[in-house]
Amino acid sequence: MLSEFDLISKYFKKPAVSASLGIGDDCALLVPTPGTQMAISTDMLVSGTHFFPDTDPRQLGHKSLAVNLSDLAAMGARPVAFTLALSLPSPDEPWLKSFSEGLFSMADICRCELIGGDTTRGPLNICITVFGEVPVGQALRRDKAQYGDDIWISGSIGDARLALAHCLEEIELKPEEVKAVVPNLQMPIPRVALGMELRKIAHAALDLSDGLMGDLNHILDASNVGATINVDALPISPVLAKQPRERQLYCALSGGDDYELCFTAPVSMRSRILEASTRTGVPVTRIGYIENEKGLRIKNSAGEIQNLSFTSFDHFSTAQ
Amino acid sequence: MLSEFDLISKYFKKPAVSASLGIGDDCALLVPTPGTQMAISTDMLVSGTHFFPDTDPRQLGHKSLAVNLSDLAAMGARPVAFTLALSLPSPDEPWLKSFSEGLFSMADICRCELIGGDTTRGPLNICITVFGEVPVGQALRRDKAQYGDDIWISGSIGDARLALAHCLEEIELKPEEVKAVVPNLQMPIPRVALGMELRKIAHAALDLSDGLMGDLNHILDASNVGATINVDALPISPVLAKQPRERQLYCALSGGDDYELCFTAPVSMRSRILEASTRTGVPVTRIGYIENEKGLRIKNSAGEIQNLSFTSFDHFSTAQ
Incomplete structure (x- = not known):
């Protein structure tokens, strides 16, 4: 042996x-x-x-x-x-x-x-x-989001949770759907090149591991600000888009295991962010904005508040 | 919760x-x-x-x-x-x-x-x-032991293994003996101050976690040298010294969990090592010397080879 x-x-x-x-x-x-x-x-x-x-x-x-x-x-x-x-x-x-x-x-x-x-x-x-x-001084932290910042995320979110649901037999996906979403759960690609490009561009950043809602709240808490996000702007995959609306939102907002970057940056940086996206081949999407009013507000494109009761995945407070 | x-x-x-x-x-x-x-x-x-x-x-x-x-x-x-x-x-x-x-x-x-x-x-x-x-350049490595170096160890060795034997009910120690040796198993004190003093003095060093025989062999292998140690010079506690000779040697040479430093240094550094020992309050003992002939020879004070068949603790190859 x-x-x-x-x-x-x-x-x-x-x-x-x-x-x-x-x-x-x-x-x-x-x-x-x-x-x-x-x-x-x-x-x-x-x-x-x-x-x-x-x-x-x-x-x-x-x-x-x-x-x-x-x-x-x-x-x-x-x-x-x-x-x-x-x-x-x-x-x-x-x-x-x-x-x-x-x-x-x-x-x-x-x-x-x-x-x-x-x-x-x-x-x-x-x-x-x-x-x-x-x-020195260029690290992207959680506590530097500012009033007026756009909120961006890289790639798409929710596929890992959808794949997990399939693996847990909570739902059944078609073989070609499994092939499309399971790699997001099993083989996530860290957004290293994009993160390095965002130095001196983004104000605050973190990676999405526990679900967008919970993770974004870490930025809001640390930066002492609030935010509004538009659920209709969330980048989700064609496979997830075919699921019932409730499931889409659950996977995208609360699913976890996405390993995409969520970052905030001033409006003046939009074009530089899109250039960084092009250089690194990683899509980015604006999903909302930072406000002074505390808390996270979730709206649709019509501006209507969405009342959702999802909570972030947590290793101790949930019964897994 | x-x-x-x-x-x-x-x-x-x-x-x-x-x-x-x-x-x-x-x-x-x-x-x-x-x-x-x-x-x-x-x-x-x-x-x-x-x-x-x-x-x-x-x-x-x-x-x-x-x-x-x-x-x-x-x-x-x-x-x-x-x-x-x-x-x-x-x-x-x-x-x-x-x-x-x-x-x-x-x-x-x-x-x-x-x-x-x-x-x-x-x-x-x-x-x-x-x-x-x-x-830069002052780290104590395993691969720098040289022919003629003394071999030293800090503190005393074997008590942790003796304490473990008591905890495993392999042997029974008296209450005052337990009190003397169990802290060596449960609350080892890392020799941080001594290690820092040994920069530019010692040639090679490591800490004793798996037992002196096995660990010293790592220095010998990495440095491409051999050594002789004198079992009668090993620093052991009064409690261990009261145990049967075989058990003393097993605990001291092969016991593990000592977290003492084993280091080699040129003969010219003896007085500086003793000064470092005094400054840090950590006893040090010379137990042997580095030779060109490969392998580890274990002798007694009379120069007689001791044939011992202990092996180093290893997490996978032993049945624990």
Whole structure:
């Protein structure tokens, strides 16, 4: 049976690139680029809570890193490196091979280097910490939204929740619909390039992981402002658009797992934002605006208030 | 019931000190000190693998951070900050209160700031990633041991394994013996100050987490050298010294969980090492020397080879 050290060597050890010292010592060593701040985020994915125990390990490797890179994207940071701590019930080699392939495929796309980690025996649990760099003062924070800002989101939202509903057999989708929406749940693409373009353009940003309504409220609370959004402007996929209206809104507003960016920016930046969208190939949509009046108001295109009682996904307060 | 966000606020959110942005955004932001490298280490502690499910949460909070700080100590790095990812079966408030008290007590001693994290529902699992700073080029690595170096260790070793044997009811210790050795298992003190003193003095270093024999071999392998150690020189506590000789050697050489530093340094540095020991109040002991001949030879004071068949603790290859 492979030992812990064998496992690390076989599946996770690669030559150090940006790190001056990588896997194999007590610590990894990174040399920060002068004039930058280091952006750091950590996420823990637990079998049965965040993913099905039988999830394809390649997709899981991709997603575990992607959700962390999405946090860097939301700060406008350039990915540099990450650590991986992995608890596994047994040293299952086919699983490890696929997991590491998915992980490194995502890492290579974003040029993010695995610099250290820990493997141990226990219930399946994946904890990744990512490190990115952003020029001092240019990080996109949650607390800088201003009165009059437009509210934008990247890509489309709600497909991940729709795909989850299919996986949970809450609804049944057609095979071609499954093919269209399930990758959004299993293989999200972090909006790293767009996030970096938004430095000095956006006032505030975050990534949508728990659902637009809950997440946007974090910006509003931190920035001490309110907002109105137009549900008819929400970018949703053709598959989601075919669902009943109530389900569309639930998935788009409260679904979670979107890993799109939600950001606010002054009206004067509209053309620069559209240019950034074109350069990065990531669609962006204006969905509302920031106001001084506290709270989040949800209207339709006719300006009518929509009374919705969705709440944001939360790991402890909901019975999953 | 407290939500994830409530839990974070109540038990883990403190004002940012060294971080320019702490808990509450997508990422934390650290401003690296010019001229330093960032040392990064991550460790995952799993209930039932690394600790008993009924472990006192205050001790667990202490130890979870201590074992990570020990990795910084082994590099000679100054602790700066850490992230905490925590998976819990339920939001048990008394547990969280005690855990956070133990965690912050250790953090305050080493001036290491909690800058971000993640809390989620799942089997009890604690993943901490620590960040330290060390002047460029001064990190203590595993691969720099040289022919003729002395081999030193800090403190004493073996008590944690002896305490574990008592907890597992493999042996029975007297109450005063329990009181003497159990803190070494439950509340190890990372040798941060000593590690920083050893910059520019030691050639190679690591911390003893898996047992002296296995860990020292990591230095020998990485540095492409061999060594001889003298078992009669091993620093062991009065309690361990009363145990049968075989058990003493097993605990000291193969026990693990010591979190002492093992380092190599040229003979010319002996007096400076003893001064560093005095300044930091941490005893140090010379236990052997580095040789060109590969392998690790274990002798007694009479120079007789001791044939011991212990192996290092390993999370996957041993049946725990």
